[in-house]
Amino acid sequence: xxxxxxxxxxxxxxxxxxxxxxxxxxxxxxxxxxxxxxxxxxxxxxxxxxxxxxxxxxxxxxxxxxxxxxxxxxxxxxxxxxxxxxxxxxxxxxxxxxxxxxxxxxxxxxxxxxxxxxxxxxxxxxxxxxxxxxxxxxxxxxxxxxxxxxxxxxxxxxxxxxxxxxxxxxxxxxxxxxxxxxxxxxxxxxxxxxxxxxxxxxxxxxxxxxxxxxxxxxxxxxxxxxxxxxxxxxxxxxxxxxxxxxxxxxxxxxxxxxxxxxxxxxxxxxxxxxxxxxxxxxxxxxxxxxxxxxxxxxxxxxxxxxxxxxxxxxxxxxxxxxxxxxxxxxxxxxxxxxxxxxxxxxxxxxxxxxxxxxxxxxxxxxxxxxxxxxxxxxxxxxxxxxxxxxxxxxxxxxxxxxxxxxxxxxxxxxxxxxxxxxxxxxxxxxxxxxxxxxxxxxxxxxxxxxxxxxxxxxxxxxxxxxxxxxxxxxxxxxxxxxxxxx
Numbered sequence: 001x002x003x004x005x006x007x008x009x010x011x012x013x014x015x016x017x018x019x020x021x022x023x024x025x026x027x028x029x030x031x032x033x034x035x036x037x038x039x040x041x042x043x044x045x046x047x048x049x050x051x052x053x054x055x056x057x058x059x060x061x062x063x064x065x066x067x068x069x070x071x072x073x074x075x076x077x078x079x080x081x082x083x084x085x086x087x088x089x090x091x092x093x094x095x096x097x098x099x100x101x102x103x104x105x106x107x108x109x110x111x112x113x114x115x116x117x118x119x120x121x122x123x124x125x126x127x128x129x130x131x132x133x134x135x136x137x138x139x140x141x142x143x144x145x146x147x148x149x150x151x152x153x154x155x156x157x158x159x160x161x162x163x164x165x166x167x168x169x170x171x172x173x174x175x176x177x178x179x180x181x182x183x184x185x186x187x188x189x190x191x192x193x194x195x196x197x198x199x200x201x202x203x204x205x206x207x208x209x210x211x212x213x214x215x216x217x218x219x220x221x222x223x224x225x226x227x228x229x230x231x232x233x234x235x236x237x238x239x240x241x242x243x244x245x246x247x248x249x250x251x252x253x254x255x256x257x258x259x260x261x262x263x264x265x266x267x268x269x270x271x272x273x274x275x276x277x278x279x280x281x282x283x284x285x286x287x288x289x290x291x292x293x294x295x296x297x298x299x300x301x302x303x304x305x306x307x308x309x310x311x312x313x314x315x316x317x318x319x320x321x322x323x324x325x326x327x328x329x330x331x332x333x334x335x336x337x338x339x340x341x342x343x344x345x346x347x348x349x350x351x352x353x354x355x356x357x358x359x360x361x362x363x364x365x366x367x368x369x370x371x372x373x374x375x376x377x378x379x380x381x382x383x384x385x386x387x388x389x390x391x392x393x394x395x396x397x398x399x400x401x402x403x404x405x406x407x408x409x410x411x412x413x414x415x416x417x418x419x420x421x422x423x424x425x426x427x428x429x430x431x432x433x434x435x436x437x438x439x440x441x442x443x444x445x446x447x448x449x450x451x452x453x454x455x456x457x458x459x460x461x462x463x464x465x466x467x468x469x470x471x472x473x474x475x476x477x478x479x480x481x482x483x484x485x486x
Contacts, residue, residue: 021233022149026137028206030152032092032129035099035199037160039126040068042192043119045168049178049189054112066429067116071123072130073422079128080415087220088136088213091128096204098125100197107186107194129203131418134402135411139213140234143469147330147399154395155323162316163199168192169313215407218246245469249407272409274461275401275417281454282397283424285346286447287389289432290315290382315386322390334466335396336458342392343455349388350451352381354444393454397421403465 043065051061075095083091102122109115133153141149172178175188182188211233217226226243230236268276330338356378361369405413435443 019233022140022142022145025140025210025233026149026152028210029092029133029136030156031199031203031206032095032133033153033156034160034163035095035196035203036126036129037157037162038164038196038199039099039102039122039160040072041161041164042168042196043068045165045172046178046189046192049187050112050115052179053187053189054115056112060112064112064116064119066426068119068123068126069422069426069429071120072127073123073419073426075124075127076131076418076422077127077415079131079418080411080413082128083132083135083216084219084411087216088132088139089207089210091132092136092207092210093204095125095128095132096200096207098122098128099200099203103193103196103200107190107192109190127418127422130398130421131411131414134398135414136210136213138399138402139215139410140211140229142234142236143467145331146403147335147396147466148327150399150402151323151327151330151395153398153402154390155320155327158316158319158323158390158394162313162320164192165313165316167195171195214242215246215250215410218243219250246407269409269413271405271463272413272416274463275404275413276420277457278397278400278462279417279421280424281450281457282393283421283428284447284450285389285393285454286350286428286432286444286450287386287394288425288429289443289447290386315383318383318386319390319394322387323395326391326395329391330396330399331466334464335400336462336464338392339396339458339462340455342388342396343451343458345388346385346393347448347451347455349381349385350444350448353378353385354441354448356381357440357444360440400462400465403468404463 047061047065050056050064056064075098079091079095082094098121102118102125105118106115106122109118133156134150137150137153138146168178171182171188171191172180175182178187178189178192180188182191186194211229212222212225214226214229214234217223217229223243226246227239230239230242236242326338356374359371359374361371401414401417402410432443435446
């Protein structure tokens with residue numbers, strides 16, 4: 001890098017500052033992540049009561065729980081093309097409406113099939129929000145602070161999970177059980193769904209007040225409006241230069257489509273494949289097994305079923321604290337080093353759990369139990385896994401998906417990667433019960449293998465994006481750390 005280039009890069013870096021307004025709009029956009037976490041977790045507290053209400057078998061109950069994930073995959077797939085055509089903000093508003101309608105419909109469902117339909121509708125909103133929030137935050141945030149602001153998405157998700165657990169417990173406690181009658185003669189489990197309408201309204205109101213992404217505005221020829229957003233919110237001092245850079249990165253394509261993702265070899269562009277693998281591996285580490293099926297683990301190490309909420313809440317709080325740590329570190333340490341630490345840490349943690357459960361003793365039915373010291377090893381391994389995941393792969397995947405793609409394909413590429421993430425989530429969540437029948441050692445060994453693969457993936461293929469402008473993502477070197485990013 002020449003001296004002139006270095007001086008220019010240094011000047012550009014110091015010219016950027018963290019405008020409080022960009023923090024506000026990033027937080028507002030990340031409320032979609034809160035609903036994302038809330039919606040995916042709220043059914044956990046209601047599942048037993050609704051199964052009893054609608055007389056469901058285990059298969060239909062499982063599908064009712066996971067049906068929202070299928071909607072999420074579809075919502076993520078179409079969110080990119082919709083946001084490229086209508087704008088990021090309008091898609092957020094649509095997602096808020098879907099959340100609201102799903103909350104009311106699920107709470108007032110008259111049977112399991114319309115409940116599933118409402119859950120899938122809510123899943124569409126979850127998928128759309130999961131794609132649009134990181135893309136929007138990446139496009140409004142200064143490069144120096146993009147990692148921290150992008151991590152707000154994951155922080156909002158884990159806060160949403162915690163809020164769902166807390167509200168479910170409070171409603172069940174007030175009513176005397178999830179199936180017991182609460183206000184206006186309506187059972188508590190229905191209120192668990194209905195209460196999601198409140199944050200959905202807030203999300204819609206916040207979205208309506210957000211400025212549109214400057215990169216979308218430039219793409220649609222609204223240069224004056226883009227200049228105002230860049231100056232007022234992102235802290236750009238030379239807005240004309242920034243707009244010229246954005247125009248240059250967009251000039252090859254007038255309208256973004258999924259065809260733009262195609263490459264000469266392997267069907268898709270290499271960077272798109274990297275995004276797909278990044279999204280899939282985040283789920284294949286098995287994080288949702290800890291959150292969706294934690295009761296089995298806690299009971300096996302000696303906890304009573306009545307303590308399930310307490311242990312789940314402790315895990316959720318650990319998740320929140322670890323995500324805050326990630327926000328503080330991501331723009332200082334960089335994406336690749338943190339992901340490598342996360343891959344190594346989750347590999348060791350999962351391996352410890354796999355070894356511990358190899359000493360499990362069979363109880364009545366499908367129950368298993370662990371004696372000391374293996375119960376302690378499994379407990380430490382599970383919480384260590386959550387810490388390593390929450391400080392690295394949890395938030396950083398969303399940060400990188402929001403920033404790693406070139407401007408002209410960002411929304412579409414993020415949609416494909418996001419849909420992949422939801423499909424992987426669905427596959428992991430639905431296959432774990434069958435894998436656990438073979439043995440928990442087998443299940444955790446599979447996740448350990450994927451964690452080890454993720455380490456190799458980061459070393460060989462993943463580019464470093466720390467400190468880079470979005471307009472410079474065209475020339476990313478896969479698997480190599482660019483000097484300008486250091």
